[in-house]
Amino acid sequence: MEQRLFVITGATGTGKTTVSRYLTRQYQIPRVITHTTRPPRANEIDGVDYYFETNASFFKKHYIEYVKYADYYYGSSYEALQAAWTMCHFASIVLDTKGAITYVQTLGGLVIPLFLTVKHAAALTTRLVKRGDQRQMIQQRLSSREYKRDLQLPAALSGKAQIVVNDKWSQTQQQVDQIIRQTM
Numbered sequence: 804m805e806q807r808l809f810v811i812t813g814a815t816g817t818g819k820t821t822v823s824r825y826l827t828r829q830y831q832i833p834r835v836i837t838h839t840t841r842p843p844r845a846n847e848i849d850g851v852d853y854y855f856e857t858n859a860s861f862f863k864k865h866y867i868e869y870v871k872y873a874d875y876y877y878g879s880s881y882e883a884l885q886a887a888w889t890m891c892h893f894a895s896i897v898l899d900t901k902g903a904i905t906y907v908q909t910l911g912g913l914v915i916p917l918f919l920t921v922k923h924a925a926a927l928t929t930r931l932v933k934r935g936d937q938r939q940m941i942q943q944r945l946s947s948r949e950y951k952r953d954l955q956l957p958a959a960l961s962g963k964a965q966i967v968v969n970d971k972w973s974q975t976q977q978q979v980d981q982i983i984r985q986t987m
């Protein structure tokens with residue numbers, strides 16, 4: 804069986820991590836762990852949620868791509884992708900839209916892009932508060948150029964990414980199950 808990578812993208816709070824966790828829980832599909840200079844949130848664990856880096860350690864790694872998002876660096880490595888593919892023919896990765904475009908261009912048909920969105924962007928603020936994000940981090944995130952950019956499906960992913968409107972989790976779950984059935 805050929806390897807495949809679910810690239811899960813969309814704005815902050817749309818549910819990218821939730822979908823990726825569902826793929827692991829329900830289908831044993833591992834997530835590629837990426838690197839970031841963002842400080843960990845209260846419940847995040849180094850090596851599980853991210854590899855948390857300093858500005859100095861971040862630039863010692865070898866990346867397929869890296870981006871700056873709301874003033875922090877994020878990057879993904881071939882080593883982490885290979886580690887996930889060693890466990891399973893399928894893997895997922897959670898990326899901003901710039902990274903998702905790079906993956907589609909670099910890995911072509913191995914990538915299955917999913918673009919997450921919600922009907923009303925105002926719901927995202929509520930979700931971030933509920934998630935326990937610090938108020939100042941929410942402000943910084945929501946006012947970033949990257950957040951605003953990622954609310955829209957980029958032209959480069961149009962016709963390639965499957966769009967998942969994650970308003971009601973039960974419906975999202977059904978759609979994800981259908982995507983998995985088509986793929987496996």
Ligand SMILES: Nc1nc2c(ncn2[C@@H]2O[C@H](COP(=O)(O)OP(=O)(O)O)[C@@H](O)[C@H]2O)c(=O)[nH]1
Nearest residue numbers: 815816837838870872877878879897898899902
């Ligand atoms: N391009 C790229 N984006 C990443 C990488 N790791 C995480 N991201 C994205 O960076 C953005 C910010 O992530 P994070 O701070 O965890 O915020 P969240 O989206 O609210 O969970 C999100 O869009 C992530 O999908 C990476 O290695 N490369």
Ligand SMILES: Nc1ncnc2c1ncn2[C@@H]1O[C@H](COP(=O)(O)OP(=O)(O)O)[C@@H](O)[C@H]1O
Nearest residue numbers: 815816817818819820821930934969970971972
């Ligand atoms: N359909 C949904 N309805 C309500 N809350 C949701 C839904 N999907 C995810 N959430 C919650 O919204 C918050 C943001 O989701 P998360 O997966 O962390 O988003 P992202 O990774 O895109 O930033 C989390 O607290 C998550 O539990």
